[in-house]
Amino acid sequence: MRRSTLKRSHRRGVAGAVLSLTLATAAVATVAPTASAEPGDEAGQTAGTTTAEAVADPDVPPGEVESFNMEHTSNVPKNGSLLSTGSDIAFQGRYAFAGNYDGFTVYDLSNPAQPVQAVQVYCPGGQNDVSVYKDILVLSTDSRRTDDSCGSAPTSDPENYWEGLKIWDISDPLHPEYVKSVATDCGSHTNSLAPTRDGRNLYVYVSSYFPSDQLANCRPPHDLISVVKIPTRDLESAEVVAEPVLFPDGGYESPSGPDSYYSTSGCHDITTYVQLDLAAGACMGDGILLDISDREEPKVISSVRDTENFAFWHSATFNNDGTKVVFTDELGGGGLATCTGEFRDEQGADGIYDIETSWHHGGGKRWAEKELVLKSYYKIPRINTEDENCVAHNGSLIPVKGKDLMVQSWYQGGTSVFDFTDSENPREVAWFDRGWAEGNWGTWSSYYYNGYVYSNDLSLGFDTFELDSSLDRRAKHLWSLNPQAQRRF
Numbered sequence: 448m449r450r451s452t453l454k455r456s457h458r459r460g461v462a463g464a465v466l467s468l469t470l471a472t473a474a475v476a477t478v479a480p481t482a483s484a485e486p487g488d489e490a491g492q493t494a495g496t497t498t499a500e501a502v503a504d505p506d507v508p509p510g511e512v513e514s515f516n517m518e519h520t521s522n523v524p525k526n527g528s529l530l531s532t533g534s535d536i537a538f539q540g541r542y543a544f545a546g547n548y549d550g551f552t553v554y555d556l557s558n559p560a561q562p563v564q565a566v567q568v569y570c571p572g573g574q575n576d577v578s579v580y581k582d583i584l585v586l587s588t589d590s591r592r593t594d595d596s597c598g599s600a601p602t603s604d605p606e607n608y609w610e611g612l613k614i615w616d617i618s619d620p621l622h623p624e625y626v627k628s629v630a631t632d633c634g635s636h637t638n639s640l641a642p643t644r645d646g647r648n649l650y651v652y653v654s655s656y657f658p659s660d661q662l663a664n665c666r667p668p669h670d671l672i673s674v675v676k677i678p679t680r681d682l683e684s685a686e687v688v689a690e691p692v693l694f695p696d697g698g699y700e701s702p703s704g705p706d707s708y709y710s711t712s713g714c715h716d717i718t719t720y721v722q723l724d725l726a727a728g729a730c731m732g733d734g735i736l737l738d739i740s741d742r743e744e745p746k747v748i749s750s751v752r753d754t755e756n757f758a759f760w761h762s763a764t765f766n767n768d769g770t771k772v773v774f775t776d777e778l779g780g781g782g783l784a785t786c787t788g789e790f791r792d793e794q795g796a797d798g799i800y801d802i803e804t805s806w807h808h809g810g811g812k813r814w815a816e817k818e819l820v821l822k823s824y825y826k827i828p829r830i831n832t833e834d835e836n837c838v839a840h841n842g843s844l845i846p847v848k849g850k851d852l853m854v855q856s857w858y859q860g861g862t863s864v865f866d867f868t869d870s871e872n873p874r875e876v877a878w879f880d881r882g883w884a885e886g887n888w889g890t891w892s893s894y895y896y897n898g899y900v901y902s903n904d905l906s907l908g909f910d911t912f913e914l915d916s917s918l919d920r921r922a923k924h925l926w927s928l929n930p931q932a933q934r935r936f
Contacts (some may be wrong), residue, residue, distance in 0.1 A: 452483035518876035610634030656713035699732025727763035786837035835859035858889030
């Protein structure tokens with residue numbers, strides 16, 4: 448039964464069986480405070496970024512669980528052959544497709560409060576971020592493999608290796624069929640879908656970065672993205688059709704040098720909004736707004752930098768009207784404790800930008816220009832321990848018309864729901880947080896889908912939450928959800 452009153456709940460302990468799960472070798476690097484939860488996201492604390500404040504006592508003590516306006520309804524622990532790091536999630540119909548560095552899992556949401564694991568697909572290759580479009584599933588591989596098969600092994604060979612996209616036929620979601628691979632320069636850290644209006648072609652914007660002179664297929668400069676075209680009726684014909692350079696001037700160069708984690712060398716994540724022919728890119732040192740009316744030639748129409756507060760532009764989310772973008776700063780690459788009170792509220796946080804339109808006249812023509820304008824920052828208000836990696840990460844809108852509501856993962860900071868209808872005054876309205884516990888490295892992605900929040904935890908498995916009905920009683924029902932390919936609700 449749904450709760451009808453605002454409520455904070457508290458309980459002691461986390462299921463021992465869940466906490467006993469051990470991260471596989473591919474995820475061990477996420478354990479160290481300055482390591483990364485994402486392969487290649489090697490970042491530590493930037494010098495001079497902290498205040499002199501002492502670390503406060505944690506709001507949620509170790510071993511305990513607390514929440515506000517959120518009820519935890521179920522957890523499916525990692526099991527079987529997929530014991531590595533949990534990553535992104537996509538939804539279609541009554542199914543959730545959850546990435547894992549070892550492959551992906553299909554969950555049946557027929558009982559949305561108690562998802563059932565329906566299928567495991569073993570196909571290793573971090574991050575295995577996943578997107579779905581009708582009968583197509585796209586999986587990202589951003590780690591060097593011996594080949595493009597699901598039986599490949601990791602390799603350090605700088606000349607002979609494979610990384611890129613894997614394309615699956617999911618016309619039968621319970622029997623996914625691997626159809627085609629497409630190699631892309633520097634691999635595919637994430638992927639974002641941009642179908643044509645007639646649905647005949649599915650374009651995929653491939654985000655990748657960290658070039659090296661030592662790698663045959665990833666040499667600098669790498670100021671571009673790969674555009675893969677997938678004919679929806681002929682998946683075998685998928686291929687790279689363009690590599691548009693988004694940063695002809697090289698993009699932001701960190702004072703630490705061009706090889707720094709903070710310097711722009713491609714994009715980490717792109718979110719499309721095809722109904723508006725727009726996309727927003729989080730590109731390491733730069734945040735950008737793109738015109739994607741020509742799917743094969745996306746063009747940067749506005750760019751922003753925040754060298755004072757943002758360290759690593761990680762991801763982007765439009766509001767439903769397409770008049771705002773929430774950019775996240777993954778300070779520390781997912782392995783740093785930025786919620787201890789030592790870091791300022793503007794660090795490891797969300798930056799909320801309005802898209803302001805100005806009209807221009809000249810030569811008998813009239814045209815509009817869009818510009819990203821910073822309005823505020825949002826960071827969870829709870830204090831974590833210095834042992835808890837905590838920073839802004841993946842989230843999605845809650846589809847309530849007339850409001851800008853977003854649910855978001857914060858690694859060991861838990862899951863937060865915030866209202867940014869007033870761009871200058873975002874406020875938290877719900878949250879769930881597990882206190883520190885050994886073996887728990889936090890939630891990677893938290894998304895709202897048809898009445899529930901689903902969260903893929905790096906180590907604990909697949910969580911489900913129900914919000915207080917005062918927050919989402921007017922939420923729209925969706926047929927599908929790709930958080931990196933938004934559609935108007």
